[in-house]
Amino acid sequence: MWRDLAPIGRDAGSGGYRRYAWTAADADCRAWFKDQAESRGLTYEVDRNGNQWAWLGDPEGTDAVVTGSHLDSVPDGGAFDGPLGVVSSFAALDELRSRGVEFTRPLAIGNFGDEEGARFGLACVGSRLAAGRLTVEQAHALRDGDGVPLPHAMEKAGYDPSTIGPDPERLARIGAFVELHVEQGRALDLSGDPVGIASAIWPHGRWRYDFTGEANHAGTTRLVDRRDPMLTYAQTVLAARREAELAGAVATFGKIVVEPNGVNAIASLVRGWLDSRAADQSTLDTVIAGIEQAAREQGERDGVDVRVTRESFTPVVEFAHALRDELGRILGGDGGGIPVLGTGAGHDAGILSASVPTAMLFVRNPTGVSHSPAEHAGEDDCLAGVTALADVLEGLACR
Template identity: 50%
Template sequence: MKTPTTAEGRTASDASTGYSNSASADLGAARTVLSLMRSIEDIGRDRARGGYSRPVYGSAELELRSWFLEAAAQRDLDVETDRNGIMWAWWYAPGKQRRDAVVTGSHLDSVPGGGAYDGPLGVASSLAAIDVLRDRGFVPSRPIVVAVFPEEEGSRFGVACLGSRLLTGAISPERALALRDGEGVTFAQALTTQGGRGDRIGADRDMLARIGIFLELHVEQGRGLIDLGAPVGVASSILGHGRWRLSAHGQGNHAGTTLMAGRQDAMVAAARTVVAVREIALEHSGARATVGRLQPIPGGTNVIASRVDFWLDVRHAEDAVTAVIVEKIHAEARRLAAEEGCTMDLVEESVSGTVHFDATLGLELSVATGGSPMLPTGAGHDAGVLASEVPTAMLFVRNPTGISHSPEELCEDDDARLGTVALADALAHHAG
């Protein structure tokens, strides 16, 4: 983490905000977040892509889960792993029951070659916020819980926020169990290797009933806070978004003996569609459309692809516009494929409508954190899934690069500490 300083030797955030002695003490206690993040900085490093690759139930993510369990035990938190693989670490006063909880937390998995902060910062900040509260002598009147959700990114099994979707019933157990990763391993098989049971996953109304509110801290995945000059912000909404798999079907053949004029090249059909995706998205103000993953079959250098699977991500604030964009892309993809003597299929993998976070809770969170600005985001989160079931809000911590899902993702030390104190203030406000 990088810490900017002024000419006087004070940190930049101290200089701009003029903390009281009490606030400075909080920031001192919040240094825990820095040590927690540094303790995991070597786990899951991707030497080929740069950054981190931590797919759910892979060796790196399992090591991080063990790290979390150890960190929770060091804080005398009562940890349980539910039937959907979500870990819950409880802090509550003696005699209190596990209900009406103030839940915080995030995820530990990553996209391939992702940044260090997307997910783990929220988990580390949650643990550090408990340290801040205990340093203040705070005793919760409502339970405070740190939750860790599996497969938030969907980088292994293709469905984002899989843990929270299972918890809320947003995805059926049957569909979840049948999901396959790039090696053909099903989610059912991966779950079994970790001691889970496919016949037990799915909507958990009892666990949902224990949650009073959910507050998720996350590094910002854009430039909103940079442009506002603020270290911490509050999410107002999440753009509607979805993932679709397009499959171009052609004729596999020899690259050296097949004349160009006689080819049915699925790769060409896919490539022309990728360009069309950009052009169609540009027709709709505020739209985002991306193809970030492409898999040719059979994938040989000297083989014309017989099939190419590629994944489409589309986002817009208006769900109806998202649907129109996807329909246009599919129609154009079919037309382009036909020109190449190919066919094109489209399969929906996951769709989430635009989410507006609880307005009252968001305003309270803004006030409790000293008037933090409110801003929308185009990134999906477990908080967005839980918003349909419980009052939910999000804190964002400034990312000075404005880049995410990339090794260039960053969070400065001062902002990480400020985010931890902001989260601690919010937890105290609701659990006090």
């Protein structure tokens, strides 16, 4: 499975993946998922929001156990973030069948659409729509960098955008959702464990900063006469690092658009996107307020207008304690023994947690590198993740 999926959407130059929502690469990933489902005799379907499902047992049944993740990527992302969870889900089902287990609850594997938000700027679109955490109006307003609206992109890919929206009936049939994911950090590497259990997801969000100045000639305009938004942006980037460091949080400006974007021109507009995360809401609020205040103060000195727009936000997610404890019992015995760790990365499991009992398994990442072609997990650890997921699914769906 891994070998067949690996070439899809891979850029020959960077070695990273560009599997953006509702593109040709995304279509190839979806075709791969469908083939995996049908080759195993599973019932395949696509829901109203474009999420894919592969069912063992009655799709209309209740108290189902669901696993899976996503197949899309960030720009030039790694091979493991998302796909490891989907591949491992099919492999875990194969393992359970080889054990000859009998399922007492419906089992499903899911591929949630547009988890990374690389194309339309909002993460977890598929799961947000299903859970009612993204309205139809908000979804229709999403546009990619070329101005293409989300509904048009879906329609061009062969899906009917008129059906998108909350899917409470489907979610009500799910008794537990367990997502396996490569760890996006080094906690397991430092502890020496191949697999861990998630405790919580930090609160996090994305903010767009628009710095508006005045376009002018780079060679003839005196420094004192300039209203250069690039200066304000640069100072705001430094302020973000400072505020995050003081608070023990993280803050990153990772995307920027410049107009008119000429080498010999002073910019008229610099638009930057801030991603910030912290262990608790109070800390995150402090960091965000500090960054915005620094930006506005610098803007006044530079003669630059600063506008801040919050584009997305996810509050802290405490995974269902009962389900988390059950995973610990299944994998570590009554005495425990499997590490439990928090994460600053968002996931579909976090979005669905308000509607469905959710849990997560992490597979060790020896370098901690993620959202990069250097992202990696060893084969032995990946196989340990499959075994752990199979054990969990057997404990939940075969009792």
